[in-house]
Amino acid sequence: MLAVAVTVAGWANRDLIRIKIASVYARVAAKPGGAAGAARATAAPLTGDAPWALSALPECLMQTSESTGSWEYVRAHLPPGSVPIRPPATLQYGDCSVTITGDEAYVRRGNDRLRIPPHVQFYRAADLLAMIRETPQSVELRVYEPAQR
Numbered sequence: 001m002l003a004v005a006v007t008v009a010g011w012a013n014r015d016l017i018r019i020k021i022a023s024v025y026a027r028v029a030a031k032p033g034g035a036a037g038a039a040r041a042t043a044a045p046l047t048g049d050a051p052w053a054l055s056a057l058p059e060c061l062m063q064t065s066e067s068t069g070s071w072e073y074v075r076a077h078l079p080p081g082s083v084p085i086r087p088p089a090t091l092q093y094g095d096c097s098v099t100i101t102g103d104e105a106y107v108r109r110g111n112d113r114l115r116i117p118p119h120v121q122f123y124r125a126a127d128l129l130a131m132i133r134e135t136p137q138s139v140e141l142r143v144y145e146p147a148q149r
Contacts, residue, residue, distance in 0.1 A: 059109075066141065074141040088100060
């Protein structure tokens with residue numbers, strides 16, 4: 001019964017009750033090697049499945065548009081004059097290479113190795129690269145142009 005009374009009193013006076021939490025500071029000892037050790041550290045290479053891999057490499061390709069919907073809708077948004085790129089093929093954009101094998105692709109840049117998982121198709125139109133990727137939920141078109149160097 002006491003618990004009910006305390007709960008009701010707290011609820012009725014909730015605007016008057018203020019809880020203040022103070023900031024807490026923790027001292028941490030410096031790591032051995034200091035800034036010189038941090039300068040020698042290198043980032044681990046990126047690897048794995050990445051349907052967005054080409055959109056994440058603006059030094060190689062810049063995404064100019066994206067369309068999502070049915071196959072008919074996406075095909076209607078392909079750049080004019082688009083021609084399919086038949087696998088196997090390797091495309092070079094700056095220091096990035098895109099290797100198309102079957103219905104998937106591999107993107108390499110330096111030590112990074114990313115895989116664009118199935119089901120993907122590539123198209124070339126003028127100076128553009130288009131990629132259509134089918135997922136169980138939808139079909140996605142992304143259009144890229146080479147980065148300006």
